[in-house]
Amino acid sequence: MSDPIADAAYASPAIEDARRTGAPGLVELYEEIADCPACGLARTRTQTVPGSGPAPAEVMCIGEAPGAREDEQGLPFVGAAGRFLDELLGDIGMSRETVHIANVVKCRPPGNRDPQPEEIAACQPFLDRQIALVDPLLIVTLGRFSMARWFSGTTISRIHGQPKRFGNRLVVPMFHPAAALRRGDLRTVIHADFARIPALIEEARAIRAEAPSDATDPALAATAVPPPSEQRALL
Ligand code: SF4
Numbered sequence: 001m002s003d004p005i006a007d008a009a010y011a012s013p014a015i016e017d018a019r020r021t022g023a024p025g026l027v028e029l030y031e032e033i034a035d036c037p038a039c040g041l042a043r044t045r046t047q048t049v050p051g052s053g054p055a056p057a058e059v060m061c062i063g064e065a066p067g068a069r070e071d072e073q074g075l076p077f078v079g080a081a082g083r084f085l086d087e088l089l090g091d092i093g094m095s096r097e098t099v100h101i102a103n104v105v106k107c108r109p110p111g112n113r114d115p116q117p118e119e120i121a122a123c124q125p126f127l128d129r130q131i132a133l134v135d136p137l138l139i140v141t142l143g144r145f146s147m148a149r150w151f152s153g154t155t156i157s158r159i160h161g162q163p164k165r166f167g168n169r170l171v172v173p174m175f176h177p178a179a180a181l182r183r184g185d186l187r188t189v190i191h192a193d194f195a196r197i198p199a200l201i202e203e204a205r206a207i208r209a210e211a212p213s214d215a216t217d218p219a220l221a222a223t224a225v226p227p228p229s230e231q232r233a234l235l
Contacts (some may be wrong), residue, residue, distance in 0.1 A: 009231065013074040013082060014050045023055035025133045029126065037179050039122035041107035041115075046071045051102035058201055060100040060136035061085070062127070062146040063176060065115045071108035076101045081178040085142075088194040100134045102127065104145045115145060137169055137204035140197070143176030161193035163200055168211040169205045172196070 012034055018026040030050040031045040036042060049066035052075050061077075069079035077085050077096075089095055105115045105123045131139070144156050150171045151159060163172040174193045180186040 045107035053100035055098040055134040086176040147173040
């Protein structure tokens with residue numbers, strides 16, 4: 001008799017993507033996520049959306065949560081915001097095939113509501129392991145929830161586009177592409193922030209050359225989920 005969980009995991013587009021890229025350890029992580037019951041979002045998801053793209057990768061983009069299209073297709077950033085992300089990457093000579101893309105939570109919040117602190121906390125070990133496998137030189141946080149892992153007590157309006165070094169990598173906060181689609185004035189801002197990525201990659205390569213390994217990566221240590229009041233104030 002077939003095992004529905006195993007069948008679902010086998011059919012997952014994200015797992016197929018991880019197999020195709022040959023990313024060591026990623027298939028196992030995605031299979032584990034596919035079976036995860038750790039928060040309430042497990043009851044309402046169609047399928048998990050763990051991520052896409054190679055591991056290791058120089059650049060990792062981390063968004064907030066899957067939306068309706070992602071929940072349907074099992075891959076991150078496949079709706080309108082995803083097409084805009086493709087455009088932003090294309091403008092700097094990059095593509096999603098070379099970038100690892102993930103979200104803070106791996107299951108769609110019903111009605112596209114914000115992910116709750118307890119859901120972010122429950123999913124955090126998966127994202128930590130994903131970052132460890134991808135080992136990016138540069139993390140681009142998209143939106144306030146992923147930004148909050150590294151930058152607290154500030155707003156994205158204040159610090160977007162400004163990189164900060166954590167261990168042997170750079171983290172740069174940027175607006176979520178969906179926010180730029182909703183607010184035309186942010187389109188120019190996000191284009192300008194993305195235009196800085198090639199120079200930031202060069203800077204991050206130099207950091208990594210000088211510090212090839214960092215066993216006590218403070219980026220992963222600095223993952224405390226801020227209290228709900230602080231999260232609401234981040235934009
Ligand atoms: S959001 Fe994360 S912790 Fe919650 S059920 Fe999905 S995979 Fe598990």
